[in-house]
Amino acid sequence: MAMVTSNGTTLLKAVKPFKTGWKVEIKVLHSWTQHSSYGGVDTLEFILADVTGDKIHCTCKRIFTPRAKKHMLGGQWCFIENFGLTPATGKYRATSHKYKLSIIGSSLVTSSSLKIDGSFLSLTPYKSIINGSLDSNFLIDVIGQAIDIGDLQVVQFLGKERKKLELTLTDTNDHHIACCLWGRFAEQVLNAYHVGEDNTIVCLVTNAFEAFSVIINPTGSDVNEFLRQLPKNELALTTGNVESC
Structure with a gap:
C-alpha cells in the first residue's frame, strides 16, 4: 500500500519528525486523562489507528483539549493535520510505533466520514x-x-x-x-x-x-x-x- 492515500493523507508508518505538516486519517481506539504526579498539567491521551491497523500514541496538553474533544471521540474516525512527533521511549508503551504524536498549537482536527467498525486488535500469541x-x-x-x-x-x-x-x-x-x-x-x-x-x-x-x-x-x-x-x-x-x- 502506498504511504500516501487517495485522499491525500499519510499512513502512520510513514510519518517522521522532520516536519509537522502531516495529515493523517485515524480512528480513536482508547482515550484517558493522564494525571501528573508532580503538580504538572494533566494531559489527554489517545491510542489511534489508521486504515492498515498501525497504531500510535497521541498526547494533548490541556490547553489544546477543546479542539481534540470535539472530533476525537472513541470509535470515531477523524483527520489530524499538523502535529508534532517525538521518540516513543520508556516503559508501559501502548504501541510499537517509533514516535508519539502530539497535538500542537497549529493542529487541525476535523471529522471524517469513514466507517470501519474494526477494533484493530493486536493480539499477542x-x-x-x-x-x-x-x-x-x-x-x-x-x-x-x-x-x-x-x-x-x-x-x-x-x-x-x-x-x-x-x-x-x-x-x-x-x-x-x-x-x-x-x-x-x-x-x-x-x-x-x-x-x-x-x-x-x-x-x-x-x-x-x-x-x-x-x-x-x-x-x-x-x-x-x-x-x-x-x-x-x-x-x-x-x-x-x-x-x-
Missing part, C-alpha cells in the same frame, strides 16, 4: 508470553477462554480492602496463562460466569496505560475467528460488556 520473548516495555492485548475460575477474595492492599479473582486464560492451542483481576473487573467476570448458560466465557484484555479494560464475550471478526478455532466453541455470546479504568 500466548507462546510469546510464556517463553518470555516479549519486550517488557510494551503493553499487550490478549484474548482467551476463562477456565479454572476461583472464588472472589477480599485482601488488604495498600491499607484498603480490595476484591480479586484468580483464573486461567487459554487459547486455541491449549496454551494457558494465569490471570488476576481486581475490583470491578473481578466482580464482572465472576458474575458473567455464574449467569452464563454454560458457565463458559471469553475475555478480551486490552491495555493502554491508564485505559485498561476487560471485555466479556466480545464481538468482532477477530473474536469470531478465535471462537471458530476453539476446541469447544459452544459459547453463549451476548453483547460485549466493557469495564474501563
